[in-house]
Structures are given as C-alpha cells and as structure tokens.
Amino acid sequence: MAGKMTILLATNGQGTFRSADSGKSWTRSNTDHGMHSDAVVRALLTDPHKPSVVLAGTDQGLYRSDDAGIHWKHLDTPLTPYSVWNLAQNPKDPKIIYAGTGTPSKTAIFRSDDGGKSWKKLPVAVPDTCPNVGIPRFTGLAVDPVDPNQIWAGIEVDGVRYSKDGGESWQKINGVITNPDVHSVAVVPGPPKTIVIVVNNGIFTSINEGKTWKGALAKEAFPMNYPRCIATQPGHSKTVFIGLGDYTPGSTGTIIRSKDAGKTWENLTLSQKPNTAIWAIGMHEDNPKIIFAASRYGDLYRSDDGGDSWAKEWREFSEATAVTWVPV
Numbered sequence: 001m002a003g004k005m006t007i008l009l010a011t012n013g014q015g016t017f018r019s020a021d022s023g024k025s026w027t028r029s030n031t032d033h034g035m036h037s038d039a040v041v042r043a044l045l046t047d048p049h050k051p052s053v054v055l056a057g058t059d060q061g062l063y064r065s066d067d068a069g070i071h072w073k074h075l076d077t078p079l080t081p082y083s084v085w086n087l088a089q090n091p092k093d094p095k096i097i098y099a100g101t102g103t104p105s106k107t108a109i110f111r112s113d114d115g116g117k118s119w120k121k122l123p124v125a126v127p128d129t130c131p132n133v134g135i136p137r138f139t140g141l142a143v144d145p146v147d148p149n150q151i152w153a154g155i156e157v158d159g160v161r162y163s164k165d166g167g168e169s170w171q172k173i174n175g176v177i178t179n180p181d182v183h184s185v186a187v188v189p190g191p192p193k194t195i196v197i198v199v200n201n202g203i204f205t206s207i208n209e210g211k212t213w214k215g216a217l218a219k220e221a222f223p224m225n226y227p228r229c230i231a232t233q234p235g236h237s238k239t240v241f242i243g244l245g246d247y248t249p250g251s252t253g254t255i256i257r258s259k260d261a262g263k264t265w266e267n268l269t270l271s272q273k274p275n276t277a278i279w280a281i282g283m284h285e286d287n288p289k290i291i292f293a294a295s296r297y298g299d300l301y302r303s304d305d306g307g308d309s310w311a312k313e314w315r316e317f318s319e320a321t322a323v324t325w326v327p328v
Contacts, residue, residue: 006068008054009294010041010280010322016056018069020328023302023313034072035063042321045087047094047115048285051326055116057084057099064116068326077119079110086141090148098167100153102137109138109153111167122163124170130157132181140185140230146193150209154182160197162210176213177204186230189237194261196240198227203242205262218244223254223267224277228296231281233306234288241291241307245277249296253278257307272312274299282323294320 007019015029015038029035035058043057056063056072061080063072074080082101090096095115101108107126110119130136133156140154151163153170159180160173179199188194192207203222204215219225224244233239238261245253253274256265276296283291289306298317301310 004328005290005325006328007292007325008044008069008323009300009317009320010044010056011298011317012040012042012319012321013038014318015039016041016044016069016072017315017317019315020068020070023300023315026315029069029072033070034074036060036074040083040321042083042085043087043099044282044322044324045089045097046284046324046326047089048091049094051284051286054324054326055087055097057087059083059104062099062116068328075116077116078121079119081105082108083137085137085139088141088143088151090143091145092148096143096148096166098141098143098151100138100141102139102156103133103135105135107136107138107155109141109167122167122170124153124161124163124167125172126155126161127158130155130180132157139183140197142185142187144187144193145189146187150187152185152187152195152197154185154197155180156183157181160185173210177215183228184230186232186240188232188240188261190261191237192261196230196262198230198242200227200248201225203227203262207261222256222265224252226250226277228277228279229281231283231291233291234283234285236288236306239306241281241293243278243281243293245274245296248277250277252276253295255281255293255301255307255310268307268310270301270310270312272299274301279320280323282325284325284327286327290325292323292325294323296320 040059047053086100144150181200274295279296300313
C-alpha cells in the first residue's frame with residue numbers, strides 16, 4: 001500500500017465524506033464543518049500545486065476548503081443560485097477554472113481567471129428544457145491539455161459544445177454525434193491527441209480536434225452497454241479510464257482502460273462485483289498509480305498499481321458523485 005493520504009468522496013445529499021488515514025476511518029461534512037446540511041455535492045477539484053485546496057460544486061454554488069476538506073467556506077459568487085455539476089481546470093494555468101451548472105437550476109458555464117475569487121458567465125447557448133431530464137446539465141467538461149484555449153463540454157441531454165477561445169464563444173457539434181445524451185468528455189494528450197465523448201450507449205473519438213469522429217456502440221465495443229465517466233491518468237499521455245454499468249443505476253459495473261488513447265480497451269478486474277454502475281473515478285498528479293473509483297450507490301474501490309488490480313474499501317456510502325484524494 002502507498003503512503004498516507006486524504007480521500008474525499010462527494011455524495012448526492014450527504015455532503016462530502018473524508019478520510020484522513022487512507023480509508024481506515026471516515027467523517028461526514030456537516031454544518032460544524034461549514035457546509036450546509038444534506039448538501040448535494042457533484043464535483044470536487046483539487047489544486048495540483050496546493051493539494052490542501054479543494055473546490056466543491058454543490059446545489060448552492062461553490063465551497064472551498066484550505067485544509068483538504070476538514071473545513072469548508074461557502075464562496076459568495078454568481079454561482080450561488082446554481083447547482084454546479086462539473087468543475088475543470090486549465091492544466092497550464094490552474095488559476096483558470098470552469099464550472100458547468102444545470103438541473104434543477106439554469107444551465108450555464110462560468111469561468112474564473114483568479115482561482116475562484118471572481119467568475120464570469122460565458123455565452124454558451126443551451127435550451128431551457130430537453131428530453132428525459134427536463135432542465136439540462138453539464139455532465140462533461142474538459143480543458144485541452146495541449147491547447148488550453150480549447151474547451152469541450154457535454155450536456156445531458158443536448159449534445160456537445162466546444163470553444164477555441166477559452167470560452168468566449170461556443171459552437172455545437174451537429175449531426176455527427178447523433179446521441180445528445182452526453183455523460184462525460186475528456187481530452188487525451190496522446191499522440192495522437194484524442195477527444196473522447198461518451199454518451200449513454202456509446203463512445204465517439206476524434207483525433208483532429210473535432211473535424212471528424214469515429215463512433216461505436218458500447219454493446220459492441222465494451223463489456224457493458226452504459227458508459228458513465230471518463231478519467232485521464234496524469235503523467236500517462238495515452239491512458240484513459242471509463243466507468244461502465246449494465247444500465248442506470250444498474251445492478252453492476254466495471255472499469256475499462258485504454259493505453260493507446262482510445263484505440264483499444266481492456267476490462268479491469270475488480271475484487272468484488274459493484275452494486276451499481278461505476279459513476280466516478282479520481283486520481284492525483286502526486287502519484288498517478290493511486291486510483292479511486294466509486295459506484296453510483298457507494299461502493300468504493302482503490303488501485304495502487306495504475307488499475308492493474310483493485311480492492312474494495314470496507315466503507316460503503318450513499319449515492320456517490322465524485323471522488324478524489326490528496327497527499328498528506
């Protein structure tokens with residue numbers, strides 16, 4: 001096992017859970033820790049240069065912790081009336097942060113150029129309502145690690161948006177990605193640099209910055225037919241992970257890995273069968289071999305060897321939405 005770390009797990013309605021001893025014991029954030037009661041937390045963002053600094057996207061905007069999740073402070077920002085679904089950071093300039101919002105609040109993207117102190121709402125067009133979920137939400141948000149001016153955003157349920165100027169203007173991918181039910185997006189540095197979009201029944205990839213796309217149905221390309229989340233591995237320019245399920249919330253799940261920027265995939269062996277689809281995957285630049293993955297209904301798995309083997313943590317949680325860890 002690797003050294004000590006702090007693990008943070010975000011939940012839908014129970015705030016965040018925190019372990020300061022690598023998973024041996026856990027505490028739940030509450031009003032004593034500064035976070036509102038029964039918070040819906042859907043996104044966690046750590047600062048690679050300041051591991052103790054964590055941003056949490058919640059149903060009441062943004063919270064910030066300066067001590068790796070022990071205490072939280074509600075940030076007075078334009079996002080407070082919004083439910084934050086996604087956070088992404090410019091890898092070359094961590095002060096630049098993007099936040100995507102949605103259900104039950106309005107759908108929007110905001111950008112901060114000063115590490116979250118101030119925010120600007122960006123001009124991205126999104127309909128007020130969409131099929132299946134009513135108010136849409138930004139379920140995918142990725143900054144291109146090669147050209148950080150390029151931003152990719154996925155909407156459940158209204159397709160893909162992309163920006164080539166840091167979010168000042170946006171375009172919609174029309175026609176090619178036929179399924180608008182986007183679950184997650186990622187940009188794998190490569191080479192070749194590859195944009196990966198997963199929808200509720202398949203995957204689309206592009207190696208030419210979205211000019212052309214290659215698509216495949218999950219039931220033909222993957223061991224299960226419901227892709228949910230994507231995570232790229234720090235320090236491994238071609239490695240990407242996808243969390244899957246049999247459906248949503250599902251009765252089981254798995255994790256697949258590609259070491260060649262999405263050309264081929266391998267199914268990874270989990271120590272125990274997940275109770276639902278794999279919903280979140282989290283890594284940290286300090287040690288890219290340590291990976292956490294959570295099922296939708298709170299099974300938590302850990303790998304210390306970059307995904308080659310996995311062990312289920314003893315603690316089980318309520319509905320999980322995001323997971324990360326920071327070095328102690």
